[in-house]
Every structure is written in structure tokens, then in C-alpha cells.
Amino acid sequence: MCVTVEREDYSRVLNHLPGVIILVFGMLALYFSLLLIQAREDLNVMYNRYSQDIIALQDNVDAFELSYLMFAEGIAGHDITSVKKHLNAINDSFIAIQQYNYISLEKNKQKQEQYKRFKYEIPQDIKRISDVLALYEGNVVPRTQNTSLDSDIRAMDNAVDGLHRLISTSFKRRVFSDDIETKEKWLYWSVLAMGLSGFILIVLNSDKLGELQRVNKEKALAMNTLSNRLSALDMAKDGILIVDNVGLLSYMNKSLCHINGIDIEKRNLFVGSNWLNIFSDSDRAAIKEDILPDLIEAGYWKGDFSLYRSDNSVIYTDISFTKLPDGGVIGTIQDISEQQKHEDEKKMLEEQFYQAQKMEAIGRLAGGIAHDFNNILAAMNGYTEFLIDDLGDMPEQQDFAHKILQAGLQARSLVDQMLAFSRHSDGRLEPLNLVDSVSETVSMLRATLSKTIELRDNFSVSDAWIVGNATQMSQLVMNLCVNAQDAMEDEHGCLDIKIEQQNAEEIGFSNVLQDHLPLPQETPTYRIIDLDAGHSRLILGHLAKGTIYIKLSVQDTGSGMSRVIMEHIFEPFFTTKAVDKGTGLGLATVLGIVAIHQGFMVIDSTLGKGTCFSLYFPLSDDEDLNISNEEIVAATNKPSEKKAKHILLVEDQESVRGMIVEMLNRIGYEVSSVESGMEGLDIIRENPTLYDLVLTDHNMPKMTGLEMVQQVHMDFPDLPFILLSGYSEEKLAEIIRGHTAIKAVLHKPVSSSVLEENIGNILESTTA
Numbered sequence: 001m002c003v004t005v006e007r008e009d010y011s012r013v014l015n016h017l018p019g020v021i022i023l024v025f026g027m028l029a030l031y032f033s034l035l036l037i038q039a040r041e042d043l044n045v046m047y048n049r050y051s052q053d054i055i056a057l058q059d060n061v062d063a064f065e066l067s068y069l070m071f072a073e074g075i076a077g078h079d080i081t082s083v084k085k086h087l088n089a090i091n092d093s094f095i096a097i098q099q100y101n102y103i104s105l106e107k108n109k110q111k112q113e114q115y116k117r118f119k120y121e122i123p124q125d126i127k128r129i130s131d132v133l134a135l136y137e138g139n140v141v142p143r144t145q146n147t148s149l150d151s152d153i154r155a156m157d158n159a160v161d162g163l164h165r166l167i168s169t170s171f172k173r174r175v176f177s178d179d180i181e182t183k184e185k186w187l188y189w190s191v192l193a194m195g196l197s198g199f200i201l202i203v204l205n206s207d208k209l210g211e212l213q214r215v216n217k218e219k220a221l222a223m224n225t226l227s228n229r230l231s232a233l234d235m236a237k238d239g240i241l242i243v244d245n246v247g248l249l250s251y252m253n254k255s256l257c258h259i260n261g262i263d264i265e266k267r268n269l270f271v272g273s274n275w276l277n278i279f280s281d282s283d284r285a286a287i288k289e290d291i292l293p294d295l296i297e298a299g300y301w302k303g304d305f306s307l308y309r310s311d312n313s314v315i316y317t318d319i320s321f322t323k324l325p326d327g328g329v330i331g332t333i334q335d336i337s338e339q340q341k342h343e344d345e346k347k348m349l350e351e352q353f354y355q356a357q358k359m360e361a362i363g364r365l366a367g368g369i370a371h372d373f374n375n376i377l378a379a380m381n382g383y384t385e386f387l388i389d390d391l392g393d394m395p396e397q398q399d400f401a402h403k404i405l406q407a408g409l410q411a412r413s414l415v416d417q418m419l420a421f422s423r424h425s426d427g428r429l430e431p432l433n434l435v436d437s438v439s440e441t442v443s444m445l446r447a448t449l450s451k452t453i454e455l456r457d458n459f460s461v462s463d464a465w466i467v468g469n470a471t472q473m474s475q476l477v478m479n480l481c482v483n484a485q486d487a488m489e490d491e492h493g494c495l496d497i498k499i500e501q502q503n504a505e506e507i508g509f510s511n512v513l514q515d516h517l518p519l520p521q522e523t524p525t526y527r528i529i530d531l532d533a534g535h536s537r538l539i540l541g542h543l544a545k546g547t548i549y550i551k552l553s554v555q556d557t558g559s560g561m562s563r564v565i566m567e568h569i570f571e572p573f574f575t576t577k578a579v580d581k582g583t584g585l586g587l588a589t590v591l592g593i594v595a596i597h598q599g600f601m602v603i604d605s606t607l608g609k610g611t612c613f614s615l616y617f618p619l620s621d622d623e624d625l626n627i628s629n630e631e632i633v634a635a636t637n638k639p640s641e642k643k644a645k646h647i648l649l650v651e652d653q654e655s656v657r658g659m660i661v662e663m664l665n666r667i668g669y670e671v672s673s674v675e676s677g678m679e680g681l682d683i684i685r686e687n688p689t690l691y692d693l694v695l696t697d698h699n700m701p702k703m704t705g706l707e708m709v710q711q712v713h714m715d716f717p718d719l720p721f722i723l724l725s726g727y728s729e730e731k732l733a734e735i736i737r738g739h740t741a742i743k744a745v746l747h748k749p750v751s752s753s754v755l756e757e758n759i760g761n762i763l764e765s766t767t768a
Contacts, residue, residue, distance in 0.1 A: 056093050060092075064089070067086045083136075084133050087129060132152070239256030242329075242330050249278065260309055261310035261311050283308055300320075301319075316337045378749035383662075385663070432473065432620075435499055438459075438497065439457075441477045449495070454494045469596075473593070477552075495557075501619070502548070524594070528567060536562070536566055540594065540601040548619040550616070550619055556612075557609070562607060569603075597617050600616040645670065646670045647664055647669045647670070647691065648672050650676070667755070667756045681703070688716050688719070692763060693719075709741055724750065
């Protein structure tokens with residue numbers, strides 16, 4: 001056991017020994033390197049000084065030689081004084097060289113003799129030249145070759161050059177050479193000892209170095225993998241966050257910053273802080289209350305969440321949180337706003353589709369009921385008119401008949417509302433100044449509305465021409481104002497009616513702009529938007545781009561209506577009023593009138609504050625005016641000749657047929673009647689010249705009245721027809737315009753006076 005421990009201690013010491021050696025010799029190598037650097041720096045400084053002194057001496061020698069030559073040639077301005085001045089400069093430079101310590105140079109034994117000779121020769125040359133110049137200065141001008149300074153100057157120049165060469169060739173190689181070489185050897189052996197010790201250390205620790213290399217490679221691979229995964233997380237479209245086990249945010253990617261409205265450059269400010277800080281105050285409260293309890297209990301939470309961003313906008317998200325084994329949490333946040341928007345739009349379109357189907361079905365049902373009801377009213381009102389005529393000597397009974405006829409006319413008004421809802425009304429569309437029409441209605445309303453209601457009108461335009469029906473517009477305004485009065489009940493309130501002109505793009509509903517006007521026969525769709533608690537908006541139909549609209553608004557200060565009520569306001573017979581206060585057809589009629597007039601409607605209602613109906617009708621264009629039914633119905637005020645005129649009546653309803661036969665007889669015409677279009681076709685073909693006019697119902701089994709007209713007209717084109725319909729001529733207008741035999745279309749129930757007038761006018765025109 002002791003041997004093993006000793007071996008381990010020895011091995012540990014052996015492993016550390018090379019390191020200690022490397023450290024010691026490394027310090028020595030550093031020390032000798034510094035000494036060597038200092039020695040070489042000193043050498044360079046001294047060499048530079050030598051060089052500067054020698055160069056200065058050479059320059060003075062050259063200047064002296066040039067000055068002497070100019071003096072010898074007698075050039076003005078160069079006298080003996082100038083020459084002596086330059087000689088003195090040479091002497092000063094040589095003295096300057098001597099004042100430095102040149103012991104180091106003198107230690108160079110190989111160059112000592114040369115150096116001493118130059119030190120001796122240069123002063124001698126200066127002395128000889130100085131003596132000769134003294135002779136020149138005493139005005140003794142020697143002209144002989146022996147007194148010339150050329151040889152002396154040349155000798156001095158050679159001595160200075162020799163001294164310069166001696167220093168430049170020998171100084172760096174020899175000065176301090178022994179000292180520098182010693183230091184270099186110490187440095188070399190120190191580095192060699194370091195290298196040998198390093199090699200021994202590597203050999204002794206080769207296994208550990210291999211293991212260390214493997215570990216470092218694994219770490220590098222792991223760091224690379226981690227970096228790639230973090231890059232992938234950062235590029236993910238879903239927001240990702242990681243929370244440590246104490247609730248601090250460890251990581252969040254770019255998508256999470258974008259979803260929460262956080263500047264990407266500032267995300268590091270949130271890392272290391274409470275992870276809930278990335279959410280708004282309201283979201284933090286919701287997470288603490290609704291999410292964290294389930295997350296702590298189940299370890300997982302997932303669901304939809306309305307998230308408030310830092311800019312106070314709201315987005316719809318799908319959030320999931322999962323607890324990690326170390327107690328931390330990883331979460332993902334997916335922005336599903338577009339998906340939610342598409343789902344909402346899909347749901348809204350489905351609701352609009354179902355609503356359109358329901359309204360279309362109700363419209364067809366209302367139209368069918370109205371048609372059948374008109375047949376009943378035709379008989380009832382017709383026979384009532386007979387009673388009124390026959391009871392002239394019985395005023396009391398005649399008054400009863402008048403009351404029955406009045407009730408029948410009221411019933412017809414109710415049917416007209418149903419037909420307006422189903423867009424089967426018989427109203428003609430023609431150029432109409434909406435201001436005049438509404439003004440007349442407002443005048444009537446002032447006399448009928450409760451005195452507790454202040455009726456205010458504000459027409460910003462004097463002319464507001466649309467293509468419309470004055471009666472229907474009056475009915476529309478009347479229905480809206482009556483509803484407003486009921487909404488305000490017996491309380492004081494204000495009812496504002498405004499007319500103004502706006503472009504489609506100025507109305508503020510760009511999402512409902514389309515390239516064309518809606519077709520009158522289309523069932524308009526609508527959608528309801530919840531703006532605030534108790535505040536809802538209904539948008540019906542669409543606007544045409546580039547179209548100018550006349551806006552009619554009716555606003556009250558009543559009780560308002562909830563979204564639940566708003567979803568049903570256009571359904572016939574739906575009402576929130578008492579039984580004796582409404583039929584539930586008012587707004588259904590408004591819907592039909594708006595559709596017929598190719599309009600657009602917005603309803604804003606706030607509970608407890610009131611409701612505003614904004615209706616938009618396209619401004620009329622002369623090129624777009626609908627053709628008036630006056631092209632179809634001929635009318636004159638001239639009396640017609642009734643005698644010797646035979647009329648054929650085709651009507652499948654027995655009660656209506658009997659009533660009309662009696663009505664025509666009372667007017668003074670001879671009448672034949674049949675109960676079907678097939679019978680009428682046969683009887684006309686048997687005796688085509690017997691009848692002056694054919695009065696036929698349109699909606700009959702087997703063969704309609706229009707089909708009978710088409711068949712008869714091919715054989716007898718001059719025979720005129722009057723078409724009776726529980727629907728309107730509007731439904732048949734396009735076909736009627738192609739058949740000249742149809743002179744008029746009358747809407748059931750028809751009164752005796754209307755029938756007499758139309759038949760007289762037609763017979764008058766055919767015999768003219």
C-alpha cells in the first residue's frame with residue numbers, strides 16, 4: 001500500500017517537474033532577452049552618436065574645401081576670414097568627437113592602431129592649414145606649389161574618411177560583442193531547456209492530452225449543435241420562451257419579441273428578469289389566475305389567449321406551457337390572428353348565407369301569402385263597393401259597408417308592406433327629390449308624433465334626386481319614426497332627420513365597396529359588429545365605388561336595442577311591442593324598400609342612448625333612370641264608350657271572377673267569363689271577333705295569363721289585354737315590354753273606378 005502511494009507521489013512530482021523547469025528557464029529567458037534588448041539599444045545609440053559626429057566633421061571639411069577654392073579663384077565675398085571660419089568649424093567638430101567616451105571603441109584591439117593614427121593626423125593637418133592661412137592673412141600671397149593647401153586639404157579629407165570607414169565597418173561587429181554573445185548564449189540555452197522540458201511534459205502527459213483533445217472536440221461539437229439549435233429556435237415563426245426553475249426568463253426568440261411588440265434589440269433587457277414582465281399588466285393577471293394553477297397542477301397548459309401587445313393592440317394567440325424536469329418552463333406562443341380572422345369571416349359569411357336564405361324564403365312566403373290575400377281582398381272589396389252603390393237609400397247599412405271597405409283598404413296596405421318586403425310591390429321607380437318627399441312626411445309626423453318628442457330636421461342639400469318611389473319613401477320614413485317614438489315611449493326625447501350628400505369612399509366603410517350597385521332583386525346580406533358593451537352596428541348591403549349617395553339618417557334618443565334584438569329586426573312579424581302597437585312588418589318593409597332602391601344601410605344602436613338608422617341611396621343619373629310604367633299603362637281623361645263592347649274575363653278564383661263580372665256589368669260592359677287560360681284560348685279561337693278586350697289573371701294553373709297572351713297574340717295581334725296580378729307589374733315588366741298586346745297591368749284588389757278608367761282608355765285608344 002505504501003509503495004503504491006510513494007509511486008503516485010513520485011509520478012505526481014515527475015509530472016510537475018518539467019513544468020517547474022519550464023517556468024524557471026522561461027523567467028531566465030525573459031531576463032536575458034531584456035538584457036540583450038537593452039545592450040543592443042545602447043549599441044545603436046552609441047553608433048548613432050558616432051555617425052552623427054563623423055558626418056558633421058565630413059560636412060565641415062567639404063565646406064572648408066569649397067570656401068578655399070572660391071577664395072583662391074578670387075570670387076567676391078569669399079575672403080580669408082570666411083576660409084578660417086570653416087577651418088575653425090572643422091577643429092570644433094574634431095574636439096566634439098574627443099569629448100565623448102570612446103573607451104569602448106579603443107578596446108577593439110584590431111582597430112586601435114588605425115584609430116590612433118587618424119586621431120594624430122587630423123589635428124596635424126588642421127595645424128598646417130591654419131599656419132598657411134596665417135600667411136595669407138598677413139598679405140603674403142605665396143604663388144609657389146610648396147605653399148598650396150591642396151595637398152594638406154586632401155590629406156585631412158582622407159584622414160576623416162578613413163575614420164568614418166573604421167567606425168562604420170568595425171563598430172557594430174566588435175563593440176560589446178563579447179557581452180552580447182554571452183547573453184545570447186544564455187538565452188539560447190534557456191530556450192533549449194524550455195523546449196526539452198516541454199517535450200518531456202508532453203511525453204509524460206500524452207494520454208491526458210489525448211483525453212483533453214477528445215473532450216475539447218466533444219465540447220466544440222456540443223457548442224456547435226447548441227448554436228445551431230438556438231439559431232433554429234430564433235428563426236422559428238412561433239414565439240418560444242424558456243424560464244428557469246426560479247421564474248427568470250432564460251431565452252426568448254425573435255418571433256416572441258414580434259408577437260409581444262418588443263424591440264428585438266432590447267430583448268436582452270428582459271432576459272434574467274421575471275418572465276411575466278414580457279406581458280402586459282392585464283395579461284399577467286390573467287396568466288396568474290387562469291394558467292399558472294393548471295400548469296403547476298398538471299404540468300402542462302394549452303389554449304387560446306387574447307394577448308395585449310406593448311402598443312396596446314390585441315392579437316389572438318395559441319399558447320402552450322410545459323414544465324421541465326428541472327422545474328423550469330418552456331412555452332410557445334403562436335399568432336393565430338389571421339386564422340381567427342378567416343374563421344370569423346367564414347362564420348360571418350355562413351351566418352349571412354343562412355340569413356339570406358331565411359330572408360329569401362320568408363320573402364317568397366310573404367309574396368305568396370300577399371298574392372292569395374289580394375285575391376280574397378279583391379272579392380271582398382269589390383262586393384263591398386256593390387253594397388255601397390246598392391244601399392244608397394239605407395244610410396246606416398251603407399255606413400257599415402264603408403267601414404268594411406275601409407278595413408279592406410287597411411288590409412291591402414298591410415299586404416303592400418308584405419309585398420315591399422318581398423320586393424313584389426307595385427311601386428313605380430321614377431326621378432324623385434328625396435328632400436321634397438321626406439319634407440312632406442315630416443309635416444305629417446309633426447301633427448301625429450307625441451308632444452314629448454322634439455322632431456328636428458336638417459337638410460344640408462336642397463335637391464337630392466334619386467330614382468325611387470315617393471310612396472315607399474314616405475312609408476320608410478314613417479315606419480322608422482314610429483319605431484323611434486315607441487323606443488322613447490312616454491319620455492322626453494329628440495328625433496333627428498338629416499339629409500346630406502356623400503361619396504361612397506367618404507362614408508367610411510371601405511370593406512363594403514364593390515364595382516357595381518346591388519341588383520334590386522338580390523336579397524341583401526348584413527352583418528353585425530359589437531363595438532363596445534351594449535353598442536352594436538348592423539351593416540346591410542354594399543356600396544358602389546365612385547358613386548355619389550344621398551344619405552338619409554333617422555336618429556332617436558330612445559332605449560336602443562341589443563345585438564340579440566338586432567339579429568331579428570328584419571324578420572316579418574317580429575316585434576318587441578305590445579300586440580296592439582305593431583305588426584312586426586315595419587323594418588321588414590324598410591329592408592324591402594332599401595333593396596328595391598339599390599340602397600345601403602347602417603344601424604348604430606347603444607343600449608340606453610338610442611339608435612341611428614343611416615340609409616344611402618345612389619344619386620340619380622339621367623342615363624340610369626328606370627322606365628316608367630306609363631309606357632305600359634295608357635291613361636287619358638276622356639270618357640269611353642261602353643255600349644256594344646264585349647269583354648272576356650279569364651279568372652280561376654270563382655269569388656273574384658263573380659265579383660269582376662258584376663263590376664263590369666255595373667260599369668256597362670257585356671261580359672263573358674272562363675276559369676282557365678286553356679278555356680280562354682279555345683273560346684277566343686272559336687270566335688275571335690266577338691271580344692273587344694280580354695281581362696285575365698296572371699297566376700293560374702296549367703297556363704298563366706301571360707302564356708295565354710303570347711299564344712293569342714300570334715294569331716290575333718290586334719286584340720288588347722289587361723293583366724291582373726296579385727304581384728306587381730314590376731315582376732313582369734321586362735316581358736310586358738316585348739308584348740304590345742298587353743296594354744295595362746292592374747294590381748289586385750282593383751277598385752271599380754280604376755278598372756273603369758283603364759278599360760275606357762284602352763278601348764278609346766284601339767278605336768281611335
